[in-house]
Amino acid sequence: MNIVACVKQVPDTEALIKVKADGSGIEEGGIKWVMNPYDEFGVEEALKLKEKFGGEVTIVSVGPARALETIRTALAMGAEKGIHISDPSLDNADAYNTAKALATAIKGLSPDIIFCGMRAIDDDAGQVGSVLAELLDLPSVTVVTKLEVEGTTVKATKAIEGAQVTYETSLPCLITAAKGLNEPRYASLPGIMKAKKKPVDVKDAAALGITVEPKAKVVKMTPPPERAPGKKIDGADPAEKAAKLVKLLREEAKVI
Amino acid sequence: MALNGGHGFGPGYEGREVFWNAHSYEAVLFFFTAIALVIFAYGIYRRWRMWKALGLPENRTDKAGERIKSLLVNGLLQARTFRESYAGIFHGLIFFGFIILIFGAAIDATQFHFGLPFFHGSFYLWFSLVMEIFGLAVLAGVILAVIRRYVWKPDLLGYRGKPDNRPDDAIVLLLIALIIVTGFIIEALRLHVNVNVDGFTWEHWSFAGYLLSKTLAGVDIGTTMTLHKIMWWGHAALALAFIAYIPYSRLLHIITTPANHYLLSLEPTGTLKPIEDFENAESFGVGRLEEFTWKQIFDSDACTRCGRCQDGCPAYLSGKPLSPKKMIQDIKEHWEDRAAKILAAKALAKKSGGEPEIPEPDKMLVGEVIDLHELWACTNCMYCMENCPALIEHVPKIVGMRQYKVLMEADFSPELQLTYRNMENNSNPWGIGAHLRGEWAKELGIKTLAENPDVEYLFYVGCAGSLDDQGKKVSTAFAKILQAAGVSFGILGEEEGCCGDSAMRGGNEYLYQTQAQMNIEVMNGYGVKKIICTCPHGYNALKKDYPHFGGNYEVYHHTEIIAKLIAEGKITLKKPLEGVTTYHDSCFLGRYNGIYDQPRNILKSVPGTRLVEMRSNHRKSFCCGAGGARMWMEEDIGERINDMRTDQAIEAGAATIAVGCPFCLTMMADGIKDRGKEESMKSMDIAEIVWRSMDLEKATTAEEAKEE
Structure with missing residues (x-):
């Protein structure tokens, strides 16, 4: 099974967030960066499917140079290889452009299934997964808490107000992961050591052949009132x- | 030979014939002795091959002087064995009795063979008396041992109320008793003849044999001589059987336990050997028996199942599956099986000329031989190691096996995984933002080393002291004491990281080393020389484990500093401490670092203190349950350890449980809550007690003062 898991590097929930004086974004100094927790559920589910059906897991991430660390974290958990899309024009890009970059990189891999987190805990947009599915013309189920794959049949369960609903679709498809889907594993030390040597393909916008034309942009960021x-x-x-x-x-x- | 002729002994030349009535048996006796020695030597050789069959290398033969000292103190003088009165006494009676008797038998044999004239006059009389006394001593020792093992049946000799008496235990006791009894019977038979025929008048020096000989009144001399011959051979046969039996029985401890005394660890108590090469090592920790060092395996052969480790083990006593004794015995059984199979495979390969095909173990060491609940129940409290008379090292074995589960298999409890992630991301077990570490000190005007590096002491605050509400109160109290005493100190604030103790003891050596290296880099960057810790876990790690990574500092616990300030008159304690106080020894202060007196002396300096001891104290103190990363794990088997310790404080009638550790502080506070004693009891750190007694706190309102 050819599996892709998309990950985003985000500030740790406990990190002290300071808004830049000009309101254009946050101060990045002193922040501890981690893998978006919802993406971690996606990576874990990808690894579980691989362990069950064989194949390989590719980690794809859009982000500046530091995002490589997060890709390595996923590789340490057990993924095989990574694609790091790094281009200044994509830093703080909107959901559409991020999804476009991901779609371009993933298309060539012709995956059976793609995992994304249901949303990233930094900007809370929750759009990339759905836009990516649309760009790749794949069926998708979002906010999934339980997943079963048999043959090419996929049953994905999500919690809705007061009930659970199970959707059936077929491979290839895209799933966005929610809390409850699984318990992400703790990387073993040999895993961490091996991850340092696993291949990560770094691509910029030119290599992907895309140009970034924002559809939405941050006008101003302000800290919450004290x-x-x-x-x-x-x-x-x-x-x-x-x-x-x-x-x-x-x-x-x-x-x- | 004439019975009454030619012995030449008499008043002023008291003595006796050695090998009396057995002159012609020397050659035969030598023959049987040789057979016994061959059986003994073969047994030792077989064991030796098993000791050498598997295990990683480790140097335990350096610094011979210190090792000989341990051998003399622990082996010859039985120092650790005597720590328990009953067991110490009976073992001492048997041990010293046997040494003297063997020495006496050697004198006998030497005199007979070389015709050396030891045996006459007052030397003979005193010699007889001494042998008599030690013979009885051994017998008394055996009787005490039998009473304990078979009548009294203390739990430490069994497991969970079930006795663990093996046939071997009875055989050994019986063998010893019979050797002594037959010895006295021979003596009585000889004296019967000596007195009645040879006219000896100094027989009462051999008082026990003499009294026994009185029962022979009326038995004719011929019968006595025959009985004597039979008993003489019986005695010789038992003594030789004893020698031959040593390597095949628990008697082997006569060799392995002193050997273990010699092979002791010369590292400071509780130091764990760091994993050195993460990049190139193929496996980490101990997943298979052969990943222990040879000494770690040898330990299990020095164990006599005395159960002293189990007797105060918090995990065992609270009903968890771990017993240090059982663990060592399980490793021993596994080793005996593995070593035999490996040796057989090697022998086969030698015959056929190929490579040995070593069979896979029937049972996995970690998970099967040692159950995972056992493995994770240990609090690293060091009770077992501190009280083992054979100097067996249990804790590093447990940490080694935990390393395998964490580093190799990443298979361990979710609570601990969360703790480790928190330490990775925010360098504290709770995962509270790392930038909040110095917040507690801001109001107090304490400077960080970044602001002023020119201070005498670094106050390494630790995670609990920086981030836990109770811990922050302790840090505040201690900082105020230092300020009042005019001590120059600073903190690292945001630059401080977790000491890593919980990661190290929970098997995550990799995470531990990253934390340690981060701290060392910062501390060395400021040229730190002296450090004070309020948490004994940080204290122990910084003092003993950081030197492995280039962090060499003078490290003090805050109770050491406070005791010094009181002694120097830099601080004065005025306000009395009401009610009865008991001091709970933190394992990492007491057993790990021998700090027992300073905290108690501080408490005694507080006016009005009535200090009482709990049932378990000093080196036999009972853990609070939080060490060895247990602080961060669910305790869902058996009773809660902290509640059991709280019960001891209640039993002692204490209103205040004084502690010197933030983990203990939390555990005792929880115990007090669980037992519904919040109204009448509280747990306080020594620093809080001292600061309160210094009475320098300015009360903000009249009401608050009243509440105090």
Whole structure:
């Protein structure tokens, strides 16, 4: 089985995010970069299918030079090779252009199945998977929590409000992974060591033959407003404190 | 030979004939002795080949002086064996009794063969008395041992309430008892003749034999002589059987245990040997028996199943499948099977001239011989190693096998996987943003080394001290103490990383080394020389394990520094500590680093302290349950270790459990909650107790002061 898993490098959820003074993006200094957790579910599912049916897993990522580290992480988990699409014009590209780059790189691989994370935890757009399926003219099921492949039949389950729904489609197809699909494995040390020697093909926009024409762009990024400090209510006894609290809730917070 | 003629002994020239009534037997005895020695030597040779059959190389024969010292202290003087009174005494009685008796038998034989005149006068009389006493000592020792093993049946001799008595145990005790008893009978028979025929008058020096000879009154001399001959051969046969039996029984420990005393580790307690070459090594950790070093395998042959390791093992006592004794015995059984098969395969190959075809093991070492629940139950508390009289090293074996599961198979608990990912991404087990590490210190005006590198001490705060709410209170209290005492110190703030102890002890050596190297790079960059840690895990890692990677510092635990400040009069303790206080020994302070007194001395310096000890204390202290990466794993088998320890504090009547470790602090606080004692008990770090007693905190409101 020829499997592709797309990954994106994102800041760690705990990282301190600072918005650049000009509002064009975030300060990248001091940030710990990790693989987007939803993409990790995709990689794990890809590896599981490979272990069951044989074949190989190719990791594809769009991102600056540092994204190579994330590709290596996926290779350490057990994927065979990587394609790193790295071009300044693609840095912070919109979903359409990212998907276009991915589609161009993946087309030649003629995969049986493609995995993407349901969304990336940095920009929360959640579009790349669907756009990629469209560009490759493949059926897709999004936000999948359970996957079964038999022959060329694919059954993919997703959670909807108050229920679960299972779709049936056939290979080749694209799946976007959600939490619950699996528990991503911890890379073994021989895996980490071998990953350093696995092939990663680096391609820029010219090599792919694409030009980036943004369909959407970030106008301005602003940090969330700082939280006001808490207030301590003083009073002689509990009754007085309660009275003050009620007054504040009514007049300042306007919740009662 | 005339019975009463020519012996030449008499008052002033007391003595006896050696080989009396057995003169002509020397050659026959030598013959049988030779046979016994051949059987003994063959047994040892066979064992030797098994010891050499498998295992990685390890140098345990350097520094002979220190090794001989261990052999004398632990072997000849039985120092560790005597740590337990009952077992120490009975073993000492048998051990020293046997040494003296063998020595006496050697004098006998030498005198007879070379005709050297030892045996007369007061030397003879005292010699007789000493032999008598030690003969009885051995007998007493055997009786005490029998009572313990077969009547009293303490759990440490079994496993989970089931006795583990093997035929061999009984045979050995019986053999020893019979050797002594037949010895006394021979003596009684001889004395019966000596007194009644030869007219000896100094027989009472051999008081036991003499008393026994009284029962022979009326037995005629001819019968006595015949009985004596029979018993003499019986005694000789038993003694020779004993020698021949050594390599085939638990008696082998007469050789292997002292050998293990000689082969001891000369590294500081609990140091783990780092994996050196990640890039080129093909396998990591111990997945198969042959991936242990030869010494790690040999350990199992030095084990006597005495069970002292098991007796205080927190995993065992809380009902988890691990028993250090069982683990060592399981490894031994596996080794005996593997070594025999490997030797057979090699012998076959030698005959046919090909390469030996070594069969695959019937059982996997990790997962089958040693169950995974056993493997992960260990808290690395070091109780087993600290209390093993044979100096067996259990903990490095466990870590080695964990390394195999984590590094090679990446097959371990999801909670621990999350912990490791957190350490990878944010260099702390909780995964809290690494940039928040120095936040606690901002209000206190503590400078980082980046701001001012010109300080005497680096306060290495550690993950709990930086990020855990309770831990932050301890760091704050300790920093305030240092500030009040005018000690010059700084912290690393954001530049500090996790010490890596939990990764190392949980088998993730790779992650541990990345953490250690990051810290060492930063510390060496600032030219750090002296470090204080409030967490004993960091303290132990920085002190003993970082030197492997070029991090050489003088490392102190905060209780060492506080004790010093009190001694120097730099801080004064005023406010009394109410209620009864008990001190819980952190394993990584106590057993790992021998810091038992400083924390207790500090507590005694606090006015009004009533310090009591829990049932388990000092080197027999009971772990809180958090060491060896257990802090980050679910405890879903048996009782909770921290609750058991809390029960000991309750039993001691303590209102305050004083600790010197953030893990212990959390575990004790949880234990107090589990036992519903929050109203009457609390756990506090020594630093918090000291800072409170210094009474320098400015209360913000009158109400808060009242609450205090």
